[in-house]
Amino acid sequence: MASESQVTASESGLDHIKVTPVIISFVVAGFIGLFSETALNMALSHLIHSLGIHETTAQWLTTGYLLTLGILVPVSGIILQWFTTRQLFITSLIFSIVGTFIAAIAPAFSVLMIARVVQALGTALLLPLMFNTILFIVPPYKRGKIMGIIGLVIMFAPAVGPTLSGLILKNLTWHWIFWISLPLLVMALIFGLFFMQNVTTPTKPKIDLISIVLSSIGFGGIVYGFSSAGESGGWSSTPVIIALVVGAIGLLLFVTRQLNMEKPMLNLKAFRYPMFSLGVLMVIVSMMVILSSMILLPLYLQTSLALSTFAAGLLLLPGGVINGLLSPVMGSLFDKFGPKWLVISGLVITLGSMLGFSRITLDTTSGMIVILHILMMVGVSMVMMPAQTNGLNQLPKELYPDGTAIMNTLQQVAGAIGTAVAISILSSGVQRYMETTDDKTNPLNPLLAFTEGVQQAFLFAIIITIVGLIISFFIKRVKVYREA
Incomplete structure (x- = not known):
């Protein structure tokens, strides 16, 4: 070593x-x-x-x-x-x-x-x-x-x-x-x-203080708006609307200022490198899929299947462990073969698992949940790090700090958006089911409503994965050379 x-x-x-x-x-x-x-x-x-x-x-x-x-x-x-x-x-x-x-x-x-x-x-x-x-x-x-x-x-x-x-x-x-x-x-x-x-x-x-203020308002507003909407399930609430509007305006002004500065606080020229831009998109897709699933599955396991917190955690453990163990393997495969077919194959596997999750019911076995979760985590391990590394490899050294800042920032934003949209779809799905059911006093109906809400929320993850799969066909390996 x-x-x-x-x-x-x-x-x-x-x-x-x-x-x-x-x-x-x-x-x-x-x-x-x-x-x-x-x-x-x-x-x-x-x-x-x-x-x-x-x-x-x-x-x-x-x-x-x-x-x-x-x-x-x-x-x-x-x-x-x-x-x-x-x-x-x-x-x-x-x-x-x-x-x-x-x-x-x-x-x-x-x-x-x-x-x-x-x-x-x-x-x-x-x-x-x-x-x-x-x-x-x-x-x-x-x-x-x-x-x-x-x-x-x-x-x-x-x-x-x-x-x-x-x-x-x-x-x-x-x-x-x-x-x-x-x-x-x-x-x-x-x-x-x-x-x-x-x-x-x-x-x-x-240090440009105006850029720091605009960045804080922009990214802070977006993250707060989506997080608040996801937690309360209310996109129409005044605080959420104000946060998203103010955040969007702040972000627009921040980007405009960075593009017009000779020495910007966050150099957005990193997006001129196509593989970096595609790497960022793959990170966004991966984070949305992972974090929306990580909030939906524990809720489904504890509400629809009536499992304890500890039991739900145990069911989700194998997928996480396998993902972690596979990450170095995928890294080595990336070094040898590049990102394209790893990413495409990973998104196909992830899509299959999302389709499976969109069909879960009250009768779905714990074993099936474990298998689908493992498939999802294997798929994501084939996507995220290879695409991210390939994108960062294309940047010149002077853009390394900006590239890592951009990727880590958009991970947080993607996580907030994915979580918020998933919870929002879940809540509206439950509400629609309860409004259309004839026997509202049947204690089984709230469980059926919640399960249908989870199914509909996974449709969002399916759409995101399909978008990622289409984009992945444009990924090319960044040529790197061994130094003498």
């Missing part, structure tokens, strides 16, 4: 960098951060009872987190150019540790809400930094394998989060989700203090 690291660093022109310890530092920190995210989502019902809050209030623990990411991640492109790798890594871990500690001792919702925002600050710094660092220290023809390892973390942590949180909540209070994460984050920080190295030299470009 050490020799591999030395070769990789040398080939990247960074002979002093020990690649393996740097990647391990990011993998450990990223895993714990993403684990606590999904683990808390499964604990919302416990939080509602123990803190005495309403469901809509509890959802702010997720919305506030996403909103913070939506505001900060677009700015990460310029942050990466102002500070060293070590400074940003240590700062992100400190934010994550402080946020996790505050959450662990939180006596009330307001304190826990503050903790979530502080945690999000750490994640908003860590994710773009991780991708940007990999682009600098790993040569293009080897990136597939390394990005696959990162993909293992990104998918495996959210997969085990619900299951482990179900086990924790079965025996302990929700505070222990954070108490268990805390020492692991501290260990990640200590490891990083010893092994994290500075990969880039800060250029400290001029």
